[in-house]
Amino acid sequence: MKITQIITHHLTHTLEKPFESASMRFTSRDHLLLEIHCDNGLIGWGECLGNRIVNDAFIKAMTPLLIGKNALDIEPIWLMLYNTFRDQGQRGATINAISGIDIALWDLAGKFHQCPTYQLMGGAFRTRIPAYATGGFRIIGEDRIESLLNEVSGYKVQGFEAVKIKIGFGVALDVASIKAVRQCLGNDIELMIDANHGYDHIDAARVANQVADCNILWFEEPVVPEALSSYNKLRTTQPIPLAGGETWHSRWGINEALKQNTVDILQPDVCGVGGLSEARKILTLCDIYGVRCVPHVWGTSIALAASLHFHAIIPPSPPSPGTGSPRFEFDQTHNPFRSSIVTTPFELDNGYLTVPNGHGLGIEILRDEIAKFAPQQ
The missing domain is CATH 3.30.390.10 (Enolase-like, N-terminal domain)
Known part of the structure; x- marks a missing residue:
């Protein structure tokens, strides 16, 4: 071939x-x-x-x-x-x-x-993946907290059991936003925060310590990805589990980060870490260093499909009946490519996404839709 x-x-x-x-x-x-x-x-x-x-x-x-x-x-x-x-x-x-x-x-x-691709990669531990909503970006020209609460209220209605919001817009505003979102969601919905490396370790710790009572599942990319020592410091200066790794590409980049005790939760992205081949190798590093693997996902239906196949092969750790699946990052920002370019879009079903079971990635591309979104010359 x-x-x-x-x-x-x-x-x-x-x-x-x-x-x-x-x-x-x-x-x-x-x-x-x-x-x-x-x-x-x-x-x-x-x-x-x-x-x-x-x-x-x-x-x-x-x-x-x-x-x-x-x-x-x-x-x-x-x-x-x-x-x-x-x-x-x-x-x-x-x-x-x-x-x-x-x-x-x-x-x-x-x-x-x-x-299915997951079969060739060793087989699936699961074919239904619990999803979480990624959103909470700052809408330009709108009141930050008001628009944020309107958005996360919608995720609650849709049946999401976990939500991730963006922070990094200033300590006081972030703390107020996080507390407002937690009150809006109640205590039954998991909440994660993502600073997109918008802080140094001092201000990241200030935010985390002020929202420690909000039951935050993880604090994602608090500092720039190169600042491995800052990640390490944050693990001892604030109580929230740290997550990161979407830009620590390849086994070598991720190995160095894990050697320096940077995160509790690793977030490789199959479209950036080196593909499915490299992502599978990184599962071994997660096992060796004792960190959770909760992949980062951002893109079109192709990225979603590839990521679902990767989620399928992530082994339960520890391998006990009570160990759940890592949640799938389901971006909810406006993106027509998320659904329009395939014949069967990915849709939430009682909080879950299903891994495609067809040959390969299990998706069928609509070429007319791809052509529709080509840049104008």
């Missing part, structure tokens, strides 16, 4: 209501998809986390190395690409591009063997 062609697809959609995290302003939703064609007619789909233009440049640079390769040689292809482009970066766009390619190869492998 030889690779004959790689095609990239840029998707963009201008937002009517721009929003922001502590580190980024979103005026549009932008994603990069890719498809790998083989000489037997099979096509595999992948997606890259991060800047679509930069990722596209790396994929185009990698493409000549892939043409003619056996698409089932997933591990040899991964290492060949990493070794070739190592000097251009061991994280960031290099690994984002490899991630998208790797996901497409696993999609192809499942289609070739006529089984």
Whole structure:
């Protein structure tokens, strides 16, 4: 099964209501998809986390190395690409591009063997995944707390049993926002906070200590990802479990972070950590270092599908009957690509998402929808 062609697809959609995290302003939703064609007619789909233009440049640079390769040689292809482009970066766009390619190869492998990708990766511990709502960004031009409460009230009505909100907009405002959300949700719904590395460790500790009575499940990306020592300090200066890792790409980047005792919960993203191949290796690191794996998810239906297959193979830890599944991050911000580009969109069912059971990733792409969101030339 030889690779004959790689095609990239840029998707963009201008937002009517721009929003922001502590580190980024979103005026549009932008994603990069890719498809790998083989000489037997099979096509595999992948997606890259991060800047679509930069990722596209790396994929185009990698493409000549892939043409003619056996698409089932997933591990040899991964290492060949990493070794070739190592000097251009061991994280960031290099690994984002490899991630998208790797996901497409696993999609192809499942289609070739006529089984779900998770089956090829060792089998599923679960095929129904409890989801949590990611939202709570700051809507530009609206009152922060009022708009936040309107939003999270909707998640409660939809049946979400866990909600994650964005912080990093100033200590006083964040503390007031968190307390208001906890009061709105009540005590039965889990609450997580994500600073998108908007603080140093001093202010992050101030926030955490002031909301310690709000029963926060985790405090995500409190500081910049490079500040491993700050993560370590925060584990001793405040009581909330720390989470992070969506930009600690590859086994090497994550191993160094875990060696320095940075987090209680690791959040690799299959579209950025190195694809499904690398994500599976990182499960071993989680086991060795004794941290929970609760993956980061952000993207289109392709990212959702690949992430659901990864969730399926995460082993229960500890391996006892009372150990539950990690919750699936289900982004609720406006994103037409989340549902429109596939024939069967992912929908919440009593708080759960179902892992696709078709061949490969188990999704069917609507090319007309992809074309609709192509950037205007």
